[in-house]
Structures are given as structure tokens and as C-alpha cells.
Amino acid sequence: MASENKIRVAMLSFAHVHARGYARQAQQNPRVELVAVWDEPEYGGKQAAEELGLEFYSDLDALLSREDVDGVIVNAPTSMHAEVMIPAARAGKHIFTEKALAVTLADCDRIIAAVQEAGVQFMISLPQRCNPNVLFAKKAIEDGLLGELTFGRARGGPFRRPGPLVWGA
DSSP, X not given: OOGGGOEEEEEEOSOSTTXXXXXXXXXXOTTEEEEEEEOOGGGTHHHHHHHHTOEEESOHHHHHTOTTOOEEEEOSOGGGHHHHHHHHHHTTOEEEEESOSOSSHHHHHHXXXXXXXXXXXXXXXXXXXXXXXXXXXXXXXXXXXXXXXXXXXXXXXXXXXXSSOOTTO
């Protein structure tokens, strides 16, 4: 781990809409130091690196070879998750990523195997699990307020609405 007991982290792509938020949260965390960005040309990582005052890499292996990078925040397109996460794990970098893990089960299995073999920490973000509206629905179901459910369907998009949540509105 880097000096001052900070975890030094690199951003792997700005393709996902959440990337800027994750970068901002990392920079605001006193235990984290954001140090570099890697990205494909079309996803805006170079511009983001300039805006954030970070070193930019177009070569993933070069970034992952940095000994002062402890972990990565992956915001690459989901179809690229295996091709960035497997090398990151093999380079000994801890991984934080956005859901979904990968597009295919085979890629999921390859990522999991690489993480386990490397012994790195791994986390998938699913912020909706902490959304007050989702927690309310979960409690309503657990408390039996909706009766015995035999089928359910939910939308994973934003649940924002003005004012307090009114169930059934």
C-alpha cells in the first residue's frame, strides 16, 4: 500500500455513466488516492484524466505494471470486463467494478478464477440495493404487506420522484 496508508487506485475506463461519480467519490475518500486512468479512445478517459489531473494511459499493461497502483475501479463496457479484469487480477490489483460482472457465463468464470488465483479483493457495485425505495419494497415483501408473492418484476432504473414515496402511486 502506498504512503500515508492510502490505497492508490486507477480508473479503468470512463465508458459507464457511473465513472465520474466513482472517480469523485474516490477523490473525496481520505483513504484513497486516485493516480491514473486507462481508457479506449472513444470513452473519454483521456479528457477525464486531464480534468482530474491524473496520468493517462492508452496501454493497459503499462498502467497495470505500476507498483504504486493497489487497485482499479472498472468502468469499461461490460463486454470488455474480462479483458481488463483478468489482467488486473493477474497484476495483483484489487478490483471494484460496476454490475454486471460480464456478458457471458464463461467470462464470469474466467474472471472469478483469475481473482481467486491472484488472491485479490473483488467487489461488484449494485447501488440500488441501498436505494430507500428498494429497501421499502423489500421490507413490504418481508412483512407480508403484499400477501404471498408468486411472481415479481422490477425495473432497475432510477427510482427518483419528487416528494415522499407513495406506495402504489
